[in-house]
Amino acid sequence: MxxxxxxxxxxxxxxxxxxxxxxxxxxxxxxxxxxxxxxxxxxxxxxxxxxxxxxxxxxxxxxxxxxxxxxxxxxxxxxxxxxxxxxxxxxxxxxxxxxxxxxxxxxxxxIPLEGLDELIDGVLMDVRGTTYETWEDLKVYCRCVAGAIGRLSLGVFGTEPGARGAERAPEYADTLGLALQLTNILRDIREDAEGGRVYLPADDLAKFGCSAGFRGPTPPEGSDFAGLVHFEVRRARALFAEGYRLLPLLDRRSGACVAAMAGIYRRLLDRIEREPEAVLRGRVSLPGHEKAYVAVRGLSGLDARHVNRRTIRRRV
Structure with missing residues (x-):
């Protein structure tokens, strides 16, 4: 614990x-x-x-x-x-x-400060121009730059005394970090491309005809860009569902903090799913009033219960 x-x-x-x-x-x-x-x-x-x-x-x-x-x-x-x-x-x-x-x-x-060493390792991957052939390759990067932050944060949050399954809290925190980072990658596709960076796995890009990259407001000619985005959104949602298992292991206010931050990114993911090409026209974001609403839902536990119900339905 x-x-x-x-x-x-x-x-x-x-x-x-x-x-x-x-x-x-x-x-x-x-x-x-x-x-x-x-x-x-x-x-x-x-x-x-x-x-x-x-x-x-x-x-x-x-x-x-x-x-x-x-x-x-x-x-x-x-x-x-x-x-x-x-x-x-x-x-x-x-x-x-x-x-x-x-x-x-x-x-x-x-606080497990070695997580910040991992973050430095991840940024060094950026500096060296590392690209990723598969999701397994990209997960290594995401764990460095985001999963590690989840584990560092858990050192501050702690887990509730007597919480069942508390030994898996670092794993869930890591997975939630991956979900947030994959959402970031989808949101920043064009901005990253203009900076010469490609994060989505090469095999995913090839599968949907997007290997030519994203340097303009429209998808590559002949590509199934919406299919690519929806594929990655489903992957992110699965990570969120697994990572949200962390919430019952935290005290109320720490759980509310995590639910609020994750809830904002889940809503970003919803917007990206509804209009995939929006990420090629500019950064997708939420207005302040919607973020405040998400924070209130997190404090009340509504977002966590909503995700838990969806997870249960999928398993049934």
């Missing part, structure tokens, strides 16, 4: 300032994530912001305009900093607020 700490000793002004910086980064750059973590108590919310801010730094290195060899150097510097955090070598007066906040979060909660 994984058990997160619910309370903490008095936090110093320096650490609180570091957390405030991370929360500002989260609010400014991760609206979907921010909608979910606002449902958490303050210690968990701050810890999640620290995880996000460090992860954002790693992602920004990979997405930036630096030369590839410079990106590799910066990523290894981030790995070295992570090693210092793991070793307890980052003091409260360190000039890097993200490092200060993450170090405090790691002392407060049983």
């Amino acid at each position: 994984i058990r997160a700490v619910e309370s903490e000793p008095l936090v110093s002004a320096q650490v609180l300032a570091a957390y405030s910086y991370c929360e500002a980064v989260t609010a400014g750059q991760a609206r979907n994530f921010a909608y979910g973590i606002r449902l958490l108590p303050a210690p968990k919310r701050r810890a999640m912001s620290a995880l996000y801010a460090f992860s954002r730094r790693i992602d920004d290195i990979g997405d930036g305009a630096l030369a590839d060899e410079v990106k590799v150097t910066r990523l290894e510097e981030a790995r070295a900093l992570l090693g210092r955090i793991r070793a307890g070598a980052v003091e409260e007066d360190d000039t890097d607020p993200v490092a200060v906040a993450l170090a405090h979060a790691a002392r407060t909660f049983p």
